[in-house]
Each structure stands twice: as structure tokens, then as C-alpha cells.
Amino acid sequence: MENNKLNRRQLVTLIGGLAGAGAAATLYAATGDVAAPKPSITAPSKPASAMQQVPWPYKPVDADVVAQRAYESYWKGHCMYGSFEAIVATVAGHLGEPYTNFPYMMFKYGAGGVNGWGTLCGSLNGSLSAIQLLSPDPNPIIDNLMAWYEVEPLPNFYAKGAKFPEVRSAAGTPLCHESIAHWCKASGKKSYSPERIERCGTLTASVARKTVQLLNDQAAGKHLTVLAQSKQTQSCSVCHEHGGELENMRAKMDCGGCHQVQIKSGHGVI
Amino acid sequence: MENNKLNRRQLVTLIGGLAGAGAAATLYAATGDVAAPKPSITAPSKPASAMQQVPWPYKPVDADVVAQRAYESYWKGHCMYGSFEAIVATVAGHLGEPYTNFPYMMFKYGAGGVNGWGTLCGSLNGSLSAIQLLSPDPNPIIDNLMAWYEVEPLPNFYAKGAKFPEVRSAAGTPLCHESIAHWCKASGKKSYSPERIERCGTLTASVARKTVQLLNDQAAGKHLTVLAQSKQTQSCSVCHEHGGELENMRAKMDCGGCHQVQIKSGHGVI
Numbered sequence: 001m002e003n004n005k006l007n008r009r010q011l012v013t014l015i016g017g018l019a020g021a022g023a024a025a026t027l028y029a030a031t032g033d034v035a036a037p038k039p040s041i042t043a044p045s046k047p048a049s050a051m052q053q054v055p056w057p058y059k060p061v062d063a064d065v066v067a068q069r070a071y072e073s074y075w076k077g078h079c080m081y082g083s084f085e086a087i088v089a090t091v092a093g094h095l096g097e098p099y100t101n102f103p104y105m106m107f108k109y110g111a112g113g114v115n116g117w118g119t120l121c122g123s124l125n126g127s128l129s130a131i132q133l134l135s136p137d138p139n140p141i142i143d144n145l146m147a148w149y150e151v152e153p154l155p156n157f158y159a160k161g162a163k164f165p166e167v168r169s170a171a172g173t174p175l176c177h178e179s180i181a182h183w184c185k186a187s188g189k190k191s192y193s194p195e196r197i198e199r200c201g202t203l204t205a206s207v208a209r210k211t212v213q214l215l216n217d218q219a220a221g222k223h224l225t226v227l228a229q230s231k232q233t234q235s236c237s238v239c240h241e242h243g244g245e246l247e248n249m250r251a252k253m254d255c256g257g258c259h260q261v262q263i264k265s266g267h268g269v270i
Numbered sequence: 271m272e273n274n275k276l277n278r279r280q281l282v283t284l285i286g287g288l289a290g291a292g293a294a295a296t297l298y299a300a301t302g303d304v305a306a307p308k309p310s311i312t313a314p315s316k317p318a319s320a321m322q323q324v325p326w327p328y329k330p331v332d333a334d335v336v337a338q339r340a341y342e343s344y345w346k347g348h349c350m351y352g353s354f355e356a357i358v359a360t361v362a363g364h365l366g367e368p369y370t371n372f373p374y375m376m377f378k379y380g381a382g383g384v385n386g387w388g389t390l391c392g393s394l395n396g397s398l399s400a401i402q403l404l405s406p407d408p409n410p411i412i413d414n415l416m417a418w419y420e421v422e423p424l425p426n427f428y429a430k431g432a433k434f435p436e437v438r439s440a441a442g443t444p445l446c447h448e449s450i451a452h453w454c455k456a457s458g459k460k461s462y463s464p465e466r467i468e469r470c471g472t473l474t475a476s477v478a479r480k481t482v483q484l485l486n487d488q489a490a491g492k493h494l495t496v497l498a499q500s501k502q503t504q505s506c507s508v509c510h511e512h513g514g515e516l517e518n519m520r521a522k523m524d525c526g527g528c529h530q531v532q533i534k535s536g537h538g539v540i
Contacts (some may be wrong), residue, residue: 097318
């Protein structure tokens with residue numbers, strides 16, 4: 001199924017240039033150098049209110065280092081905390097005060113798609129918070145990350161300390177419970193098994209890494225590529241989305257992730 | 271359909287007592303008085319690192335005042351920002367520095383279930399962030415809010431400044447796109463209409479109000495009630511959830527919100 005999904009999609013190139021490239025772009029190093037910068041010596045003089053300004057100044061960081069940190073943070077505060085803390089605390093560590101004072105543990109709630117409710121994947125939710133906090137033009141990065149998550153066989157980063165064999169699967173949607181269901185099918189493991197729990201740690205690392213790669217690409221002025229919607233979802237949108245005859249929907253996520261049978265049976269119940 | 275959903279559920283009382291009631295409980299006023307407290311005169315002396323400690327000290331605030339603020343904030347930064355900013359900035363306003371320095375605009379991404387992707391309702395996502403930040407025992411509040419959102423006909427708070435007629439509908443799940451689809455069906459309006467856009471503002475106000483009511487109830491030491499899962503979802507869980515024969519799922523959300531046809535047809539595709 002993952003392969004079919006991948007085949008249904010096409011890579012399209014979006015104009016990913018930096019919006020608001022004036023003042024904001026000066027915050028960015030456009031060198032493409034992703035080595036961890038040295039701690040700033042000017043940051044401590046910034047007033048506390050600098051923390052309130054969004055976006056924070058971002059400088060490229062090492063995506064693999066952040067990924068490993070995300071894996072380790074996952075074991076402290078789960079998936080949403082793991083991805084957010086790894087990305088933002090790494091950046092804040094270079095910026096110094098007041099940025100280091102963020103209350104990271106507030107993102108513990110995202111675990112298991114919100115305290116086990118199975119909605120939005122927590123590793124995405126944490127990364128999305130980080131993107132909005134750190135990017136002067138977050139929407140192209142958000143769309144890129146979400147579309148990538150739906151179809152990419154994950155986890156694709158295996159952290160130091162992980163002990164179970166690598167098993168990858170595509171989630172089909174950005175939702176936690178479906179992501180887990182696909183992985184259970186691919187691995188033959190159960191949803192509350194130690195293997196699945198570890199897998200969500202390496203997934204968190206994988207999503208944090210991709211997020212940093214996208215932030216770094218944007219900071220370097222590179223164009224971002226976003227996976228197009230599946231033909232199936234494009235077909236649904238003709239009637240249900242903006243300008244369609246029904247126009248009773250607002251969604252970019254893949255319809256087929258949940259509504260296969262409705263689609264096959266010629267529509268059922270909303 | 272909303273009425274059927276309501277009928278399938280039963281109110282159950284959970285033991286909602288304050289966990290970690292020792293040191294944390296001293297932060298709470300257990301008087302049940304929800305009048306807005308006067309600005310603290312001791313807060314400015316707190317070091318910046320106090321902001322990093324989760325939970326922040328919470329004192330009950332006026333739920334209706336927060337709801338109105340959420341409606342107004344919605345128009346500045348959408349649903350997730352709206353609910354979070356209204357709750358947390360109100361509390362921070364009473365606490366003073368350093369709490370007032372939170373970068374609220376980082377939650378703009380939650381709009382339309384993450385930049386229009388239709389996943390987790392942004393008014394929930396913002397409220398959930400606030401709950402984890404402000405409660406010493408967030409999980410009972412989170413579960414309460416999520417279950418309530420699935421079945422409660424919303425919006426149930428009509429803000430000053432709203433100009434269209436009141437139309438209420440139950441979302442069926444915590445997901446944005448289904449919440450919108452149900453409301454479009456109930457109202458006869460389209461998903462990109464001015465009426466639906468305003469409705470998401472009053473929905474944001476309604477969810478923020480409920481969140482504050484729950485925070486206040488917990489602060490007052492009251493037991494919290496959580497709506498039970500539907501019988502349909504309980505039936506799904508027998509095989510798919512923890513300890514079941516398949517155990518390939520982890521979710522508290524209502525299965526029937528998306529998978530009606532799979533269920534009716536005797537199971538289809540995961």
C-alpha cells in the first residue's frame with residue numbers, strides 16, 4: 001500500500017522563496033552550512049520581550065544531532081515534546097537568554113495524538129510548533145512536512161540506543177492511530193509492544209530531522225518541494241472543496257487514509 | 271446524527287481528584303471563586319526561569335471573559351492561537367513577568383487543523399497546550415474536553431460582535447474537517463463561507479470557555495466527569511485496542527466518526 005501511495009503522487013516544485021525576505025531574511029545564514037553554530041555572546045543582553053517576537057532568529061543547526069536529541073527527549077516527555085524540545089532547545093541554546101526559558105514540558109499532551117486519542121501525530125505537532133516559532137514563512141515548510149509524512153516509509157532515522165530491528169511503513173495520513181496501525185501491519189508487532197513504543201521514538205527523531213532539513217533549506221534560500229495530493233483526493237476535492245458543488249470540506253490530508261470504503265462504494269455517510 | 275451520538279453516550283463519573291496534590295495544590299485557590307484576580311504585585315520579582323517550570327501557577331479566571339477574548343483573538347491568529355492566547359495571556363496578565371513573554375503567535379499554525387490540513391481542531395489544540403501548561407494533573411481535563419467536543423452541539427457561546435444566526439452541530443470527532451462538514455450540513459452553508467469562518471470563531475470561544483471551566487473546577491477540587499466512549503467504539507476496542515486479539519490500534523477518539531461504512535460492511539480496509 002505504501003508503494004501504491006508513493007506512485008500516486010508526483011513531486012511538484014512550489015515557489016518556496018522566502019516571503020517577507022526583507023528584514024526577516026537577514027536573520028538567516030544563506031551559506032547552506034548546517035554545522036552547529038557557536039553560542040552567541042550577544043544574546044544575553046536581549047530583553048525578555050524578545051522571546052515574545054515570532055519568529056525567533058534562526059540559524060541552521062545539524063539535523064542529525066537534533067534527531068538524536070529528539071529520540072532521547074522522547075523518553076522524557078513523549079513524541080510532541082521530543083521533536084519540539086530537540087529543535088527549539090538546540091536553537092535556543094545558541095541564542096541564549098531569554099530564549100532558553102521556554103516551558104518545553106507544556107507539549108507533553110501531544111503523546112499518542114493527544115494523550116492517546118489518536119489524532120494528530122505528536123511528532124508532527126511538536127515540529128509544527130517549532131516551524132511556526134522559527135520560520136518567517138512557515139506554511140511551505142508545514143505543507144512539505146505533512147505531505148512527506150503521509151507517504152514516506154518511516155522511521156528513517158535509527159537513533160543510537162535503539163535496540164529493535166528497523167521496520168518502516170507509510171502512515172497514509174498525519175494521524176497517530178493510522179500511523180500506528182500501518183506500522184503494526186508492516187512489523188507484525190502490537191500497538192502497545194516495546195517495539196512500537198521504541199518505533200515512535202525513532203519516528204520522532206525522523207520527523208525532527210526532516211523539519212530541521214526544511215528549516216535549513218529555507219534559511220539557505222532553497223526552493224522547497226511539496227508532494228502533490230493523490231489523484232483520489234484531488235477527485236474528492238472537485239465536489240467537496242473550495243468552489244465545488246458541495247463545498248462542505250476543508251482539508252489537505254489524504255481522503256483515502258480513512259475513507260477507502262466510502263470511496264469504493266460510491267459514497268456512504270459523512 | 272448528533273442526537274444519536276448523544277444518546278449512545280453515558281455520563282460517567284471519574285475520580286478526578288488532583289494528582290500531585292501536595293506542593294502543586296498550594297498554587298490553587300480552592301474557593302470556587304472565578305472572579306478575575308487582581309494583578310499580582312509580587313510576580314515581577316520572579317526569575318525568568320520560573321517561566322520554564324510546568325505547570326505555571328494557576329488561579330481561576332472568568333470563563334466568559336476568556337471566551338470573548340478567544341473570539342477576538344481568533345480574528346488575529348485563527349483558532350489555535352485564539353484559544354491558547356485567551357486562556358494563557360489572561361492568566362499571565364495576573365502573574366506578570368516573566369510569564370507575559372510567551373511567544374503566542376507560534377500557535378498560528380493550528381488553523382484549519384494545521385494550516386488547512388483538516389486534522390486536530392485548532393481550538394482544541396490551543397486549549398490542550400494551555401491545559402498542559404496550567405494544570406498539575408492535565409490528563410483528566412484533556413480527556414474531558416476531547417470527549418465533550420465530540421458530542422456537544424457547538425458553538426454554544428455566541429460572542430459580542432458575531433453577526434450571523436446561531437447554528438449548532440456536534441463534530442463527531444476531534445478533527446477539524448469533520449467538525450466543519452457536520453456544521454455545513456446543519457447550517458446549509460459552505461465550508462469557505464463567511465458564516466463558517468465566523469462559526470469557527472465562536473467555536474474557539476466555546477472551547478476556550480469549557481477549558482477554563484474545567485481548569486477552575488479542578489482548581490476548586492471538584493470531581494470531573496468524562497463522557498464514556500460510544501458502544502460502537504467500545505466494540506471496536508475489544509479486538510483492536512490494548513489486550514485485544516489484534517491490538518493494532520491506539521485511540522480514544524470515536525471510530526464511527528470516520529469509519530461508519532467499514533463498520534457497517536463488516537470491516538474493509540485499514
